[in-house]
Amino acid sequence: MLLKVDVPDFAGLSDPNQNAGKMKTIGWEIDLKWNDHIGDLKYSVSANLSDYKSKMVDLKGTEFLGEQVKKEGSEFNEWYGYKTMGLFQTQEDLDNSAVISANQKVGDIKYRDISGPEGSPDGIINSYDRTLLGGSLPRYLYGLNLDIQYKNFDLSVMFQGVGKQVSKMQGLMYYAKPGDKGNIPKIIDGKYWSHYNTEEENLNAKYPRLEETSGSAYTFSDMWLFDGAYLRLKNITLGYNFSDKIFRQKYFKSLRVYASITDLFSIDHYPKGWDPEANSSTYPITASYVFGISINL
């Protein structure tokens, strides 16, 4: 593996490449197919499932630390950030806990103090407290095809999806007050800590108080990770073949009419309007409805 050797920035150099890294990938896949018929009904079912996991083995001492890391023992591009322990509910709790900045207030995220420069918790939340938070790559990719033919009708359905994935919420999904418009994203609406809430509502709040500073809440942590698994109906097609021989022989060899829908829906945990396979800067995945006539002259 070609690695960029991490040289300290004070050297004023850009990181050189080195042929050094070792990564171990273990995976498997299953592909099953069944063809049969029940009287006039011909059908075929096929399914596939695959999984792999890549572990970083030897990186010659280098580490790539960002929101996603590659370091010895981690998965390839594993999430890396703070672990959270809910929200600060009382001033007392805040006063007696490690904080990430002096500006943290009741209602902010409580981060876990994991380590420090000496290798033990030091009462300060800083980069030593970041830890591995699970793989970012999709696991258990699967697909399912179903083809049915009954007399002149044919139907094909195709599902596709990911069984397990840890995904990161993008800022636009949860940032309060984007662009000073004063709006609150639906995903956090009613679920964030607020002075205007009752104590009970605050105890049940999942998300921190609203703020627009760059630091405390929006620092990357497991607060902003969620289950990115999904199931998508990739395609469904229904067709009819005209088999009237006289009609057919007179004008053309075959005629088929069909209707096809692509990307009709997906079942996932993303907020409404977001797609598991697209991000805010790519062109969105659109559902398409196609009606067609296929003529063979």
Added chain:
Amino acid sequence: MNLKTFIITIVTIIFFQGCVNLDLDPPSEASSGNWYRNETQFEMSLLELYRRTYWYVGSYYYGDDLATDDFSSRTYSYAQSAGTLSGTTSTVTDLWTRMYTGVAYSNEILSKIEPASSLISQVKLIQFEAEARFLRACMYSTLISYFGDVVFYTEPLTIEETYTLGRTDKATILQAIYADFDFAGENLPESYSNNEYSRATKGAALAMKARIALYQGDWQTARDAAKACMNLGTYSLHPNYRDLFLPASDNTDEVIIKRILSVELGSSWDDNTPYFVTRTPGGNAVFGMSWDLFCSYLCTDGLPIDESPLFDPKNPFKNRDPRLAMNTVEFGTEWLGYIYQPHPDSLKVLNVKTGKYVTNNDSKGVTQHSVYSGLIWKKWIDETWTDDWKADPDMFIMRYADVLLMYAEAKIELNEIDQSVFDAMNMVRARAYGVDKSQITEYPEIKITDQNRMRTIVRMERRMELCFEGRRYMDLIRWRVAEIALNYAKYGWYTSTVMRKIVDDGLWPLPEIPQIDENGIPDLTPIYEKGYYSLLSDWKFDASKNYLFPIPSSEILINGNLTQNPNY
């Protein structure tokens, strides 16, 4: 020997021959192996170090100011003043990386001086060496000002060394910086015949030395370096304060070193010129002057607004130091072709050119997004900004008024308050009033011998004179007053509701005269508590750690010999 063996032998010889003589330096392009052979190549390399990237902090020109109490920037907050500085903050990591890129670059150039001694004249080489050492000293000055003890090296590093090098005591680095500036001061010309670039000069070396000495509290060195710069006689104050910051004054004798901007040559102010411009002429008015800075301008009697009988909160621009109305736009005056009036009831304003009334987009009565303090910047800005939204006022790194005030401050701290201190400060102040310092009836002359009072006066003078030039943050840090100034909150007008209250109570535009402390910092909290301001962003400055930036976390993780600054 048969033919086959012969051919193999020949081929082998040719092949190995080629390997021995393989030239690693591509002749078709520049590389460190074949560069630094003539004067032009040295000049080109040196000029690289005057790029913007080596001369600013944060994301904008004078980006540092945005994080201070001088600026209003909607509800945005910045790590320096929001208390969120950490080893991964981009302002921190960017500054570190950019400054060290400059250091490494200067060291590389310096290491090529000796090998070029047979190719280039000794006179020229010494000048190149002086210039490279000047630039390196500037980078290290920024580094120790922000980070304290830092990694220090003066020759190109091997990769192995970068994994083990630790931090050097900043006092040691400071001496090396002085040595670099001294060498530069002795060997650089006083000026260049060609005005195309603004480059290191004798005066710049002295002035930059004074700045780092002042930042580090070494008053004697600051005094002597500033005095030596003044004695050169090369520099003088531009007669008009307002004009100094406009492109028409590009050739003024006041500026000692600057970044020359030119729209024509493709180097201009940020792409975000509209951020600084009022909305009626088409800008966004994202940034403005803060009420904190507004209130710290003195009155024409030389007293702060909470002491002067001349101050009228209903006419807060009246009887004020002229720099106030030169740095921010007075309400009801013409600005970029329109009358500027942020009053919430002013729904139409005059377009001065056409004589017609147009929608007043700078009033909260019309749009929420008029500037959140109501005070729009005037410094640096003129009509050339709005024609094509590109602007090129030269960006100052050091100017003579700063040298004069540094000299005065160093002397005041040494308690050597004499006529030369009054002269230096009065020159700066008299220029603001457009008069000579001898015309003492025309401006509030400074002539006080009490050290504490003079300290207050010089601090306020710096703030009035040098705002929006990237000096404020470091001033707050070195005066140890950031814990006061950056522990208030940013107040202003989020919507017209609070402005409505001020108007209804008959208190437009400044509801109450704030108390100004001995550092020239007003406390606006009482006005906020009476409901006349909105809270725009919370400030928090943790005095136990925020006087230094943290060392970037990634550096510490790679190099175990690097330590973090306290409490980060």
